[in-house]
Amino acid sequence: MSPLARWACDPAASRGRRFPEPEAPTRTAFQRDRDRVIHSTAFRRLVYKTQVFLNHEGDLFRTRLTHSLEVAQLGRSIARSLGLNEDLVEAIALAHDLGHTPFGHAGQDALNACLRAHAPAGADEAAWTFEHNLQSLRVVDRLEERYPAFDGLNLCFETREGILKHCSRANARHLEAQEPNGVAHRFLHGGSPSLEAQLCNLADEIAYNAHDIDDGVRSGLLSLDQLADVPLFERYRRKALASHPDLGGRRLLFESIRLMLSDQVYDVIDTSRARVDAAGVDSVAAVRAASPLVAFSEVMRAESQVLKRFLFRNLYRHPQVTATTERARSVITELFDCYLQAPEEMSDAQTRSQGNARSVADFIAGMTDRFAIREHQRLTGRELFP
Template sequence: MTDARAPYASDPRRSRGRRTPEPDSPTRSAFQRDRDRIIHSGAFRRLQYKTQVFVYQEGDHYRTRLTHSLEVAQIARSICRVLRLDEDLGEALALAHDLGHTCFGHAGEDALDACMAPFGGFDHNAQTLRILTKLEKRFADFDGLNLSWEALEGVVKHNGPLVHADGRPLKDRALPVAITEYMAEQDLELATHAGPEAQVAALADDIAYNNHDLDDGLRAGLFRLDDIRDLPLVGELLRGVEAKYPGIGRERTAHETVRALIGRMIDDVLTETRARLAALNPASVEAIRHHHRPVVAFSEKMAEQDRALKAFLWSRMYRHDRVNRMTSKARRCVRDLFGLLLAEPQCLPGDWARRAEGPGTPRTARLVADFIAGMTDRFAIEEHARLFDISVMT
């Protein structure tokens, strides 16, 4: 039987292995095993109550980090299949990409990053690596999930290289502490691009995020169908749905428009990626890693339309007064929790308190950041009440 993978796809039989060597599974490939370990992790289960934009109690029909991750995985797997990449690795990376997010979405991350500024900051991608290599404590032989090199590389570099060839960070700020610490144990080659499956997962995240925030914004009444008529591509697809299905109602019209937009974006990724692959003609996955630009990408026209959609969502959804009020509360909640627990680590529960070094130290700060980053929205709200409301005694 011939291998259906393209020569430039990641091949689990040629994986660079795991930090702690393990016998191969007789029934699963290395990347299937990675995916399964992610799904069975505690961090993955907690995504059910970590929100994208709306806090969990605002309604059962809005996306959470869990439903978003599943949607990203579906898109990533579909694209990988058409491009003859390794579907299991693409799915694993999609399922893992948001594990490091805090409670309360980006508002929670921004607040925690500000709190951690004196201690190296906080970055959700680096926190994902920390979860996968250290914080999950389920196995007898190692901390973390002991994923393959390819999975860890994809998590860290799915948005592109992190350093120049000489090791200087590409961004103004230093590399996150979690990444520099792990690099001392295993080289993830931060100056190169990730493999194609990770690049697919990154685009699948972009497709899912924008389209489903558009859907949730319409559902929440933050804007109306008439407000998106002038958006490039979106308005065209909306008018096409209305012409084909007159009178089907607002909800069905919104769904059909979002559905058409997802399909158009996936088709564009496939067309542009095939063109880039044809031009590069890579004989191996390493050729893709060392190429000067991503191989999986939107066309320039679609990238421009995607930017217009992002700008619309930024102004009409993420900066809506209803969202602003909730994110303001969320930031205060995270700041309060961090400040109290850093100053009084004895208020941490159980083993967390035993592992604290003392008030105000860098080690305690990172411990508190790990604790808060792992919270769901619900737990953070309840923990804030337990620590600050004198009438709550448990």
């Protein structure tokens, strides 16, 4: 790994773990975090969790696992050029979606509605909110059961901070009460996370914009003709054709996306370097006191927003996708009701023993798409996804 810049997170100076542990003889603290994430149950489940298309709809569509790997690859590439800690970037990237429900955002919305509807009178509203960022932190802090001395994975502060990339004030107050001056502190009192955390947030956006174009065209829901209306993509399609006039089909799509990704990566590197220099930061503490520094240029940011709006209108809200979304909501809602009425139907012994709405939400959130579909059919007799 390249030498760390002064503003990069040094594992030797980490704010540490919630439960102190002896240092490993051959790995840094952030390398251990990455390894713990990779060996977790929640990480393995990502292979069967929806990105845009359900896992059974096609073997080549992205899942939460392949998405996380692409975020990690982009993040490490950019981190190396900026002198940031690649291992921390990789750990955050691989963990950032651990809390996603089956069926992607449709599952999250349904589970949040279920949880809020069953909140006890007078309860802290934030404790009865479901949001996948919060759930990712909950997974690594509490739900993984791998170690004898503590719940969760006991990750470093810096990794946990990167996982919690956004948080409402209500949720931040709830987390701050449990962990004063912890990972939610900045959402209440201002400041920024590490540059590594900022980078993962942007690498996430770069990755899903690019691979959702690929999956959208592969699915037949998007066409290259439609994408001609997106300046960011069309510029690179024309550039690909200028170098390879006879290029067509999937090779043209792949080359256009490759060129777009490369330019976005270089744009982030150049813009972020300039912002770091202009801010005069020379330490992690200075980074935390500054405004966010890892960013697109203004031109690239504007073009990326146009692409995001295009994908929202034409892919995420396509009738074929929304039809799947409605069925997914039904699966989650009906599973929640079934388990709440009959906790003994849940396969996890600890969850069965609690049998409350929060534990039911945790159990369902951990499911893969196909397990949720099978369980729904077993408990209701209905087959919503033939």
